Amino acid sequence: MTIDVSLRVSLEPWRPGDLAVLERANTPVMTRFLGGPESPDDLAERHAEYLRLAETGTGGMYRLLVDGEPAGYVGWWLEDHDGAPAYEIGCAVEPAWQGQGVATEALGRVVRLAAARGDWPVVGYANAENEASNALCRRIGFELRGTGVFPADDGDMTVNIWVYDARA
Numbered sequence: 001m002t003i004d005v006s007l008r009v010s011l012e013p014w015r016p017g018d019l020a021v022l023e024r025a026n027t028p029v030m031t032r033f034l035g036g037p038e039s040p041d042d043l044a045e046r047h048a049e050y051l052r053l054a055e056t057g058t059g060g061m062y063r064l065l066v067d068g069e070p071a072g073y074v075g076w077w078l079e080d081h082d083g084a085p086a087y088e089i090g091c092a093v094e095p096a097w098q099g100q101g102v103a104t105e106a107l108g109r110v111v112r113l114a115a116a117r118g119d120w121p122v123v124g125y126a127n128a129e130n131e132a133s134n135a136l137c138r139r140i141g142f143e144l145r146g147t148g149v150f151p152a153d154d155g156d157m158t159v160n161i162w163v164y165d166a167r168a
Helices: 016-025 041-054 100-117 130-141
Strands: 007-011 059-066 068-080 084-093 122-127 142-149 159-164
Touching: 007 100, 007 142, 016 041, 016 068, 041 059, 041 068, 059 084, 059 100, 068 100, 068 122, 084 100, 100 122, 100 130, 122 130
Parallel strands: 084 122
Antiparallel strands: 007 059, 059 068, 068 084, 122 159, 142 159
């Protein structure tokens, strides 16, 4: 993959008006490896959770911009991983910006932010069938540690478990 250095990727803290960012990413194409689109009520709850992350200090969610235009979202949050605390990461990049290095740049920044806290590893769960997400984890420097099964609306999904441990 070639990163287009002419693109200006920026992250802005999640704010009350960012529900529209979640709505744009809630399409069958964007959610096919996540179990499908969420209901409006579920999206509203997730938006509220993203706002609480900054308030509680348990994570950081960001609106992703490319050349000043909304292009998705990216973030990290405190989660239980195998019975121990870890920072889980996630991102969604709108189709117009995919394949241009945007996710690598944005998620790489977020992983460094979470890892800089120095207290817990950073973990990513990528659907085993999502080649792009798994390649992204490898590019950023995650280590594949195994697989797991997550429940989804359309049945269980197998995920690859990626861990980035800056403490190691």
